[in-house]
Amino acid sequence: MGIQPFEGVTVLQFGQFVAVPYASQMLADGGAHIIKIEPREGESARFLGPAIEQVTRHFLIRNRGSHSLPIDLRNKHSEEIIHGLLRKCDVILTNLRPGLAEELGIDHASLEKQYPKIISGNVTAFGKNGLDASLPGMDLAVQARSGLMAMNGGMEDGRPTAGGSPIIDYMCASILAFGITSALFRREKTGKGGYVDVSLLMSSLVLQNNMISRLESLDAERYDTFLNWIEDARKDGIPFSEQAKKMPGVRDSLLQSVYYRTYTTKDSAIAIACASVPLRKRLLTALNMKDEVLEGSITKDEVRSYYQVLRQKIEAMFLNKNTDEWVSIFALEGIPAQPVKFPVEMLTDEQVTANNLVLHREHDSAGNIAFLNTPLSLDEDGFVAAPFPERFGSETETILDWAGFSNDQINLFLQDGAVGNSG
Numbered sequence: 001m002g003i004q005p006f007e008g009v010t011v012l013q014f015g016q017f018v019a020v021p022y023a024s025q026m027l028a029d030g031g032a033h034i035i036k037i038e039p040r041e042g043e044s045a046r047f048l049g050p051a052i053e054q055v056t057r058h059f060l061i062r063n064r065g066s067h068s069l070p071i072d073l074r075n076k077h078s079e080e081i082i083h084g085l086l087r088k089c090d091v092i093l094t095n096l097r098p099g100l101a102e103e104l105g106i107d108h109a110s111l112e113k114q115y116p117k118i119i120s121g122n123v124t125a126f127g128k129n130g131l132d133a134s135l136p137g138m139d140l141a142v143q144a145r146s147g148l149m150a151m152n153g154g155m156e157d158g159r160p161t162a163g164g165s166p167i168i169d170y171m172c173a174s175i176l177a178f179g180i181t182s183a184l185f186r187r188e189k190t191g192k193g194g195y196v197d198v199s200l201l202m203s204s205l206v207l208q209n210n211m212i213s214r215l216e217s218l219d220a221e222r223y224d225t226f227l228n229w230i231e232d233a234r235k236d237g238i239p240f241s242e243q244a245k246k247m248p249g250v251r252d253s254l255l256q257s258v259y260y261r262t263y264t265t266k267d268s269a270i271a272i273a274c275a276s277v278p279l280r281k282r283l284l285t286a287l288n289m290k291d292e293v294l295e296g297s298i299t300k301d302e303v304r305s306y307y308q309v310l311r312q313k314i315e316a317m318f319l320n321k322n323t324d325e326w327v328s329i330f331a332l333e334g335i336p337a338q339p340v341k342f343p344v345e346m347l348t349d350e351q352v353t354a355n356n357l358v359l360h361r362e363h364d365s366a367g368n369i370a371f372l373n374t375p376l377s378l379d380e381d382g383f384v385a386a387p388f389p390e391r392f393g394s395e396t397e398t399i400l401d402w403a404g405f406s407n408d409q410i411n412l413f414l415q416d417g418a419v420g421n422s423g
Contacts, residue, residue, distance in 0.1 A: 018169035028065025065386025139166035187263025
């Protein structure tokens with residue numbers, strides 16, 4: 001293996017759930033050494049779902065490459081242990097409840113004078129400023145608060161719902177990993193550390209980038225009309241499902257009604273993405289149909305009713321063939337069209353397999369595990385899926401010895417309950 005980009009970089013991680021652990025995993029795949037601080041009983045993700053010896057799928061898929069140290073942060077020895085580790089670390093990552101990092105003295109303001117080269121990365125729910133800065137928040141709550149839940153349009157019994165994956169957390173992790181990489185690159189030039197600040201709120205807005213904009217000449221009237229209406233609608237108790245129908249969008253609704261949408265087929269469903277005029281014409285050719293709007297023979301006032309009829313004709317046509325048949329037809333015309341599949345199908349999907357996107361590896365306790373490969377590549381081996389974590393508590397003495405503590409000190413920490421092990 002050649003030199004990995006983060007070889008020689010050590011990260012001290014105070015992370016739980018998704019954002020910080022997954023960012024650490026991305027760095028570990030690139031060669032970083034990750035020391036993960038966990039509560040004596042283990043972090044929460046170890047208990048989400050069925051567990052095998054404190055191993056759950058949620059923990060394994062976000063913590064590859066980490067070396068866990070169970071520690072009681074309220075113990076009298078904890079500060080000594082943490083600073084022993086910090087002296088050998090390049091990066092510290094946190095996503096603790098608001099105010100806890102300051103209480104523990106591991107926020108950047110507390111560390112930068114003693115460790116001028118340290119790079120601190122912190123994740124908050126709503127940013128470090130403003131009235132909501134001190135509020136706790138997780139993916140689901142931020143999806144609701146940020147508009148992402150409404151934008152995605154999931155609905156059950158008239159109420160909004162989120163998708164099955166915490167997508168804000170994973171976006172946040174990617175931004176955090178990029179921020180840490182940027183800070184390390186800058187440190188090579190300046191010799192100084194820095195502070196990387198990432199929030200779930202901003203990560204959610206990034207996912208909605210197309211929506212989070214306002215062009216006064218085009219948007220002012222309809223946006224303001226909606227904002228005034230929604231305030232009254234909530235006072236009047238209008239159901240959310242009705243509120244959502246009024247939500248302004250930025251994509252052409254007529255385009256979505258025919259050319260950029262899903263269709264029901266004979267056996268399932270297919271997604272068609274023909275945003276440009278040339279692609280729309282190719283779709284029409286493949287379907288042996290005409291669009292008189294594109295040909296300029298329909299007046300502006302007739303467009304909506306015309307597209308309503310055209311949509312119904314195309315919907316009926318898609319019901320005549322299976323999804324795979326349509327995909328083959330559209331592939332010959334260079335039309336972006338794909339079947340609507342379920343996540344579990346990706347584990348054996350031919351395209352996923354051809355690109356080595358999912359790996360299979362044996363785990364000592366859990367047996368064979370299929371999991372997502374590292375999400376990027378650098379040459380052949382710049383990023384390689386890091387190994388699964390060792391058994392919880394089994395590396396305590398090794399980590400403390402690496403940090404420079406003597407055997408007597410390590411035994412004292414164990415006896416006094418500052419740290420835990422698997423013994």
